Amino acid sequence: MSTEKIQAELAKYEASVEKAVARFPERPHLPEQRLYTPLDIKGDDYADEISFPGVYPFTRGVQPTMYRGRFWTMRMYAGFSTAEESNKRYRMLIENGATGLSCAFDLPTQIGYDSTDPISEGEVGKVGVAIDSLADMETLFDQIDLGKVSTSMTINAPASVLLAMYIAVAEKQGVPADQLRGTIQNDILKEYAARGTYIFPPRPSMRLITNIFEYCSKNVPKWNTISISGYHIREAGSTAAQEIAFTIADGIAYCEAAIKAGLKIDDFAGRLSFFWNAHNNVLEEVAKFRASRRIWAKVMKERFHAEKDKSMMLRFHTQTAGSMLTAQQPNNNIVRVALQTAAAVMGGTQSLHTNSRDEALALPTQESVTIALRTQQIVAYESGLADVIDPLAGSYYVEAMTDKIEAEAWDYIKKIDDMGGAVAAIEKGYIQKEIQDSAYKWQMDVESGARTIVGVNKFQMENEEPPKDLLKVDEAVGERQKAKVNAMKEKRDNEAVKAALADLKKACQDENENLMPHILAAVKTYATLGEICNVMREVFGEYEAHVSL
Amino acid sequence: MEKKIRVLVAKPGLDGHDRGAKVVARALRDAGFEVIYTGLRQTPEQIAEAALQEDVNVVAMSILSGAHGHLFPKVVDLVRGNGMTDTLIIGGGVIPDGDIPALKEAGVAEVFTPGTPTSDVVNFIKENVKL
Numbered sequence: 001m002s003t004e005k006i007q008a009e010l011a012k013y014e015a016s017v018e019k020a021v022a023r024f025p026e027r028p029h030l031p032e033q034r035l036y037t038p039l040d041i042k043g044d045d046y047a048d049e050i051s052f053p054g055v056y057p058f059t060r061g062v063q064p065t066m067y068r069g070r071f072w073t074m075r076m077y078a079g080f081s082t083a084e085e086s087n088k089r090y091r092m093l094i095e096n097g098a099t100g101l102s103c104a105f106d107l108p109t110q111i112g113y114d115s116t117d118p119i120s121e122g123e124v125g126k127v128g129v130a131i132d133s134l135a136d137m138e139t140l141f142d143q144i145d146l147g148k149v150s151t152s153m154t155i156n157a158p159a160s161v162l163l164a165m166y167i168a169v170a171e172k173q174g175v176p177a178d179q180l181r182g183t184i185q186n187d188i189l190k191e192y193a194a195r196g197t198y199i200f201p202p203r204p205s206m207r208l209i210t211n212i213f214e215y216c217s218k219n220v221p222k223w224n225t226i227s228i229s230g231y232h233i234r235e236a237g238s239t240a241a242q243e244i245a246f247t248i249a250d251g252i253a254y255c256e257a258a259i260k261a262g263l264k265i266d267d268f269a270g271r272l273s274f275f276w277n278a279h280n281n282v283l284e285e286v287a288k289f290r291a292s293r294r295i296w297a298k299v300m301k302e303r304f305h306a307e308k309d310k311s312m313m314l315r316f317h318t319q320t321a322g323s324m325l326t327a328q329q330p331n332n333n334i335v336r337v338a339l340q341t342a343a344a345v346m347g348g349t350q351s352l353h354t355n356s357r358d359e360a361l362a363l364p365t366q367e368s369v370t371i372a373l374r375t376q377q378i379v380a381y382e383s384g385l386a387d388v389i390d391p392l393a394g395s396y397y398v399e400a401m402t403d404k405i406e407a408e409a410w411d412y413i414k415k416i417d418d419m420g421g422a423v424a425a426i427e428k429g430y431i432q433k434e435i436q437d438s439a440y441k442w443q444m445d446v447e448s449g450a451r452t453i454v455g456v457n458k459f460q461m462e463n464e465e466p467p468k469d470l471l472k473v474d475e476a477v478g479e480r481q482k483a484k485v486n487a488m489k490e491k492r493d494n495e496a497v498k499a500a501l502a503d504l505k506k507a508c509q510d511e512n513e514n515l516m517p518h519i520l521a522a523v524k525t526y527a528t529l530g531e532i533c534n535v536m537r538e539v540f541g542e543y544e545a546h547v548s549l
Numbered sequence: 550m551e552k553k554i555r556v557l558v559a560k561p562g563l564d565g566h567d568r569g570a571k572v573v574a575r576a577l578r579d580a581g582f583e584v585i586y587t588g589l590r591q592t593p594e595q596i597a598e599a600a601l602q603e604d605v606n607v608v609a610m611s612i613l614s615g616a617h618g619h620l621f622p623k624v625v626d627l628v629r630g631n632g633m634t635d636t637l638i639i640g641g642g643v644i645p646d647g648d649i650p651a652l653k654e655a656g657v658a659e660v661f662t663p664g665t666p667t668s669d670v671v672n673f674i675k676e677n678v679k680l
Contacts, residue, residue: 107562107563107564107565107614108563110563111563111590113563119563119592120563121619122562122616122618122619122620123562123563123564123614123616126614126615126616127564127614127615191565195565195566196564196565196566196567196589196590197563197565235566235568236566236568237568237572323568326663326664327662327663327664328664360643360663360664361643361645361663362615362643362645363615436571436572436575439568439571439572440571440572440575440576443572443576443667446666447666447667447668453664456664457666466645466646466647470645470647472645473615475618475619545588545589547586547587547588549571549574549575549578549584549586
């Protein structure tokens with residue numbers, strides 16, 4: 001059909017629905033158009049904008065055969081209480097078919113405090129496992145072959161220390177560092193903008209990150225040195241376009257910092273990875289994943305002049321949206337997670353964590369986690385969604401939406417460039433404000449009923465029974481962990497610890513020194529995470545957050 | 550002129566999730582209250598001190614890390630210890646139903662869990678605040 005003919009037919013259709021629309025006014029929050037046609041994608045050149053999987057700009061996926069050869073990594077984020085408890089959960093997940101590990105650390109660990117620090121009181125082992133020293137890390141991976149498993153660690157400000165501990169445990173297991181596979185989140189910019197577990201100010205934080213890039217490119221070449229994360233930005237309330245825009249702006253800042261430190265783009269860009277949210281709107285999410293790949297490919301090629309294909313590929317992990325889980329009628333969350341899983345798979349994710357139904361209430365029970373893992377397996381093996389590559393390509397709507405999200409994201413990226421980049425935009429509070437505004441708008445739409453959340457503002461149940469059997473972290477964990485740390489400190493060679501920390505301090509003061517070897521030496525003496533971070537706090541200072549409403 | 554209700558929105562503990570705290574803070578402001586937000590990672594001592602300095606009528610705490618059982622009662626004790634016996638103290642976050650009676654026992658007037666409309670918080674404050 002010619003363009004003119006489609007235009008004429010579309011006009012006829014629009015006229016024909018006028019009456020119906022008058023009778024049944026359309027719902028709020030719908031896409032601009034009610035119908036998408038070839039007219040909406042006529043600007044897309046197949047070779048330039050869509051192309052083939054494994055081919056620039058990677059809109060259709062980063063691997064040539066995607067899930068036809070191998071499914072995404074089913075990676076369940078887990079960790080709570082002590083290293084012993086978490087080790088048990090990891091081994092249960094591996095026995096049940098999980099193909100990668102993902103470690104959740106408690107807040108003191110994420111902010112570089114020991115369990116014995118007064119500030120840690122009440123938080124030890126709560127949202128993840130408490131790791132104070134190499135001794136805990138040894139327990140955490142007991143009987144798990146680090147040469148075989150791939151491990152993702154959600155750790156940012158002290159990522160260098162946890163990575164060093166992982167390398168040290170592997171060495172004890174006889175696994176050389178160049179065989180290690182996994183990811184550290186290591187994305188400090190989104191901590192300032194959305195997640196809140198920062199320690200040091202931006203400059204030394206960026207140094208730590210580029211030190212890791214450099215060290216790993218030489219010593220741990222299979223390791224993903226950063227997981228540039230939109231997940232938390234979305235959880236904090238951003239829109240889909242903001243999620244990828246702010247995150248790619250962060251990615252640009254990391255590349256610029258690394259280049260400034262003397263690294264070559266193609267030496268580190270292939271190990272950069274991303275982390276996206278899978279939210280409720282399935283088709284919008286698929287478009288978002290596709291748009292993100294296309295934008296990053298263009299950024300790498302046009303802005304950073306990367307030459308290797310690998311450098312231009314946006315590989316990503318996905319987690320289903322925790323903020324979309326409802327405390328009301330929690331079993332409904334199983335369905336939400338299944339739809340979010342469908343979006344992540346049709347969007348071409350490389351790995352996926354599915355949330356459990358009870359996570360709006362507490363950490364998940366073993367049974368809930370198993371259902372969440374089974375959800376991925378059902379989508380993989382039964383749904384057919386993983387059978388062909390990028391199955392929604394060519395959908396008038398999904399292609400048009402991909403273009404639209406891409407355009408919106410570029411607008412943000414340009415605006416952030418004009419402000420002097422992501423670090424400056426965060427220091428000004430711009431990114432935080434944009435996210436807060438979106439979060440507030442979402443909440444007001446839910447409260448006005450413009451947006452429906454089943455079980456929350458519609459289809460509520462009176463006298464709903466509160467769910468039983470929530471996981472409860474034993475309150476005595478803190479005391480047990482404290483005792484463990486104190487006992488460990490008695491056994492270790494405290495002179496060696498002192499010397500290693502003094503050496504680390506000197507290294508921190510010399511901007512040209514890569515800190516990784518010094519941190520590795522310190523963790524091997526069983527210096528604690530808090531001791532190591534305190535040395536860095538002394539030299540680097542601490543970040544003062546920008547508070548605005 | 551009617552005296553404006555002053556609210557301190559506080560994030561005790563190490564938890565960095567403040568989407569809820571910020572949304573609530575803004576909704577309270579839009580409802581005509583004067584709102585002060587502490588920012589992240591406040592110790593109970595810092596919160597009690599801020600409540601005193603800012604002379605607030607309400608302290609509204611948010612925790613998503615599971616540390617509420619430890620931190621909420623501590624804030625209550627310190628605020629009361631400063632002589633602020635009338636200050637309304639409320640809390641919210643990812644808090645299992647089973648934990649709520651103990652928190653109320655400790656002096657938290659009400660606990661708001663996920664899915665609560667902000668208007669419920671506004672109304673609760675209006676009905677229970679002592680000016």
